Amino acid sequence: MKLALPGGPQAFLSEYWQKKPCLIKGGIMQFKDPLDANDLAGLAMEAEVESRLVVRMGENWDVQHGPFESFPSSDKDWTLLVQAVDHWFEQSNELMQLFDFMPGWRVDDLMVSFSVPGGGVGPHLDQYDVFIIQGEGKRRWRVGDKQPLKTLTPHPSLLQVEPFKEALIDVEMEPGDILYIPPGFPHEGYAVTAALNYSVGFRAPSGRDLLTHFADLAIDEERYNHRYGDPDLRVRDKRGEVSLPELNRLKRCLTEIFDDEATLYRFFGLYLSEAKHELDLAPCEPEYHEEEVAQLLEAGTVLHRLAGTRALYLAGVADCLFVDGEAHALPQAVAEELANQGCPDTGLLAAHPAALRPLTRLINRGYWFFEE
Structure with a gap:
């Protein structure tokens, strides 16, 4: 499968990325669905998989959360959505690889939906970028320009916006068509025929998210317990006033925290590598010994990264690989190879004995596995 972006990846990023929606007719030539409706229904029956x-029902909406034991018998007006399908269905990973021109930490997960005619989730907008790939069937999409729209909640689990009249894009998508929608552009889609859609979403943490999770780390590690001090305090008449020097001291209590770059960067690695959805981890039983791993690497046995595993390293932070919210001390060359390649060069890994222990631990936990 190849992704045909207008003008190529860099031209697309320069003209469209986070700027305006884009319809790419035939974006994937001769597209073949990596799964079918039955596969998706099977995933939605699993407790570990997030599904809706x-x-x-006319003007009303209902939302149910999985796992499901059965599905509606009606042939209209419903849709099944399953999150992080790339974590559970290996065949879907080829779709994720189409976006390997993007920073890995920005790519989130693959949501797949199956809709019968009329099925959809209503007009809404997202706060992140999304590529919607049309699979089996046909679906009509409308995308509006950014505009103030009233928020609606027809169901506690469904956030919509009021209908928008004018559309920048109004199209009936067919297999292989791709719709790119930047954050903040209202859109709605409903199936014309029974249809599969593949949505590749991108992470865009808010400042509030970052601050909240950084505070959690500070609490867990009992950091930043220093207190306000004023050894030069002087008598004053205006007891109700917080003076400018006092405000500046309070401000420094915060700025000193964010000047702690070592902790801040480590936090970024931990936070950005953490999977939002559960992984299909299968710890090794029995566990590999380091000697066994060394022999397999030297023999050139193919090593695969588990689908959905987020592995990254930070520019300027040496000898550290972040995997699923944890830090692992690894030689820089090994960290880069594991983060950048789905199937790393086993010869390179074998050439770094210092990597053997942490790598064995990662393999035993199921984040990487040898080809059987």
Whole structure:
């Protein structure tokens, strides 16, 4: 499968990325669905997999959360949505690889939906970028320009916006068509025929998210317990006033925290590498010994990264690989190879004995596995 972006990846990023929506007719030539409706229904029956069923009943909406034991018998007005399908269905990973021109930490997960005619989730907008790939069937999409729209909650689990009249894009998508929608552009889609859609979303943490999770780390590690001090305090008449020097001291209590770059950067690695959805981890039983791993690497046995595993390293932070919210001390060359390649060069890994212990631990936990 190849992704045909207008003008190529860099031209697309320069003209469209986070700027305006884009319809790419035939973006994936001769597209073949990596799964079918039955595969998706099977995933939605698993407790570990996040799924929703959205049903439209005239002006009313109903939302149910999986796991499911059965599905509606009606042939109209419902859709099944399953999150992080790339974590659970290996065949879907080829779709994720189409976006390997993007920073890995920005790519989130693959949501797949199956809709019967009329099925959809109503007009809404997202706060992140998304590529919607049309699979089996046909679906009509409308995308509006950025505009103030009233928020609606027809169901506690469904956030919509009021209908928008004018559309920048109004199209009936067919297999292989791709719709790119930047954050903040309202859109709605409903199936014309029974249809599969593949949505590749991108992470865009808010300042509030970062601050909240950084505070959690500070609490867990009992950091930044220093207190306000004023050894030069002087008598004053205006007891109700917080003076400018006092405000500046309070401000420094915060700025000193964010000047701690070592902790701040480590936090970024931990936070950005953490999977939002559960992984299909299968710890090794029995566990590999380091000697066994060394022999397999030297023999050139193919090593795969588990689908959905987020592995990254930070520019300027040496000898550290972040995997699923944890830091691992590894030689820089090994960290880069594991983060950048789905199937790393086993010869390179074998050439770094210092990597053997942490790598064995990662393999035993299921983040990487040898080809059987």
